[in-house]
Amino acid sequence: MTSPHTALPSDLDNALQRFAAEPQVLVCLDFDGCVAELVADAGSARPVPANAEAINALAPLEGITLAYISGRPLETLRELSSPPEGTLLVGSHGAEKYLGPDSPGLQLSPKEEMARRSVIETLEGVAAQHEGAWVEHKPAGAAIHVRRIEDRSRGEEVLNEARAALAVLDGAHIKEGKQILESVVVLSTKGEAIEELRELLRPAAVLFAGDDVTDEHGFAVLREGDVGVKVGDGETKAAFRIPEPAALANVLNRLVELRGAGSVGGETPPRSRSANADHHT
């Protein structure tokens, strides 16, 4: 059922009303496939304009902390997302963090640096054999992309070849994604990043929105009162789902409306189930 107030399903709207009534909340957003549409040229991904507008309206509101939690390298994430002032940034699936000016940068050990070089060399070797495949070099590893290969099954074969080549490398950990295969030399997950932010900021509730396999680690750590929003198709642990990145603006604008209307701490619908109890897969 759709809420009479918004374009959102009423169960999601109720959850947002409860969330918005908490004094301090943390809003965590994945970037690609969530705030931004997926595109073939990874360097040209940008927030959907309506999402950017909603994010800019939400970020300055009292009691709201905004964080991007992404697989992108931290600096690329900053450049592509143009975050509002005060936004916390988690890049490289949790391996890189900007939590304020004193945040230390990522320092790889000599062993990790060696593993990273092997990952890059291995993936470049695979990509060189397949037109359309390309390798994104990242501070904590690398990713092979196949979105530019028109034939989806051929793209999957390239990813399988890369998976097999990476399997023999020491210290190279696989991360699955959409038309991409990543290998990282620092073990971290988006779930760990959310838990670290929760520990640091002590919000009463967390909202996390994401679209991909690695975002499931984030949904898995959500608790009662938190709000997990899966963007698009696919199995998920998130309690709620929206169809596409462009629909995220409805969620964020609803939060702006609820917080802006001075309803913080006001009357809210009764909490009837845990954040992860209702799986819309």
Ligand SMILES: O=P(O)(O)OC[C@H]1O[C@H](O[C@H]2O[C@H](CO)[C@@H](O)[C@H](O)[C@H]2O)[C@H](O)[C@@H](O)[C@@H]1O
């Ligand atoms: O955690 P995210 O913010 O979702 O980042 C995950 C990966 O996203 C990027 O790749 C994906 O988006 C590209 C641009 O739309 C697309 O071309 C590619 O097929 C997708 O897999 C990014 O390039 C990676 O570094 C991120 O880890």
